[in-house]
Amino acid sequence: MIRNRSNENKLEGYILTPQRQIVLEEIRQCGRLLDAKELYRLVSQRDATVSLATVYRSLGLFKQLGLIDEHRLGKSQCCYELKQSLEHQHMICDRCGKVTEFETPLITQMVQDLKQEKGFTIDKIELCVHGTCRECQDKSNE
Amino acid sequence: MIRNRSNENKLEGYILTPQRQIVLEEIRQCGRLLDAKELYRLVSQRDATVSLATVYRSLGLFKQLGLIDEHRLGKSQCCYELKQSLEHQHMICDRCGKVTEFETPLITQMVQDLKQEKGFTIDKIELCVHGTCRECQDKSNE
DNA sequence: ATTAATGCAAAGCCTTTGCACCGGA
DNA sequence: TCCGGTGCAAAGGCTTTGCATTAAT
Numbered sequence: 001m002i003r004n005r006s007n008e009n010k011l012e013g014y015i016l017t018p019q020r021q022i023v024l025e026e027i028r029q030c031g032r033l034l035d036a037k038e039l040y041r042l043v044s045q046r047d048a049t050v051s052l053a054t055v056y057r058s059l060g061l062f063k064q065l066g067l068i069d070e071h072r073l074g075k076s077q078c079c080y081e082l083k084q085s086l087e088h089q090h091m092i093c094d095r096c097g098k099v100t101e102f103e104t105p106l107i108t109q110m111v112q113d114l115k116q117e118k119g120f121t122i123d124k125i126e127l128c129v130h131g132t133c134r135e136c137q138d139k140s141n142e
Numbered sequence: 143m144i145r146n147r148s149n150e151n152k153l154e155g156y157i158l159t160p161q162r163q164i165v166l167e168e169i170r171q172c173g174r175l176l177d178a179k180e181l182y183r184l185v186s187q188r189d190a191t192v193s194l195a196t197v198y199r200s201l202g203l204f205k206q207l208g209l210i211d212e213h214r215l216g217k218s219q220c221c222y223e224l225k226q227s228l229e230h231q232h233m234i235c236d237r238c239g240k241v242t243e244f245e246t247p248l249i250t251q252m253v254q255d256l257k258q259e260k261g262f263t264i265d266k267i268e269l270c271v272h273g274t275c276r277e278c279q280d281k282s283n284e
Numbered sequence: 285a286t287t288a289a290t291g292c293a294a295a296g297c298c299t300t301t302g303c304a305c306c307g308g309a
Numbered sequence: 310t311c312c313g314g315t316g317c318a319a320a321g322g323c324t325t326t327g328c329a330t331t332a333a334t
Contacts, residue, residue, distance in 0.1 A: 119276030
């Protein structure tokens, strides 16, 4: 097995096992938020012997290494995606369940404000924006 | 049992049982975020026969009636507090676990931006702000 | 041989639910 | 009597963990 002590694949000091490789590639290829079950299903299509436990353990490792972000978005289960900027956030439509990405510079502003006013140093801001998307509003108006 | 069809206690059309009364009062008196277990402990001190299921069912009702807000704050368990304004948000210190409240007008701005740019109508924005509080930073610098 | 990673199944944690019982109208 | 609310225990959903096995150096 390939041991990455260099920074190739950003898994410094950790072993890039075939299982971890598949998990990471599926997150990369998907390009949207995924929960563990969805990810497990995708991974299983490529190697049916990979267990759900390994998916969770890989996610834990990637999270710790800063390769991915974990979001809860007000739901009981976690969702994952490749590491994004602070400004990258998500809206959840409560009618159709669709998750839409957006960018907002207000986050940067907020980080500065909180530092200045409260002395709080921020590592991560996650928004849980709930409402109704344009499509669902249009449907209501028909 | 008192049936509130008026808007006293804001429990219109619902029965204000002794159990519900205790649950609501404890949320009121506490004045900070509480999870179900903590709330159950407080309620039990006043009436040990009240079950955890009743606490959860009461929380569900209050939530539905808009009396309280439910927050997840990136944690697995939910926390509850009396209904607050959109601007009222929370920061979590990842070192000491302390939750600090703050107000930010940027939320209002964000609601407007999302309406204008994405056509998204927002019911609720919840921030999960993670970082290090001033006290924990000071401790590190000693 | 040593050490880490994996698969499996079991356990954990928080929350919801089915069901019988109770209490007020 | 009727009907909603309650308590209890069980079930649910997601995630973590213990343990034996496997794989790499």
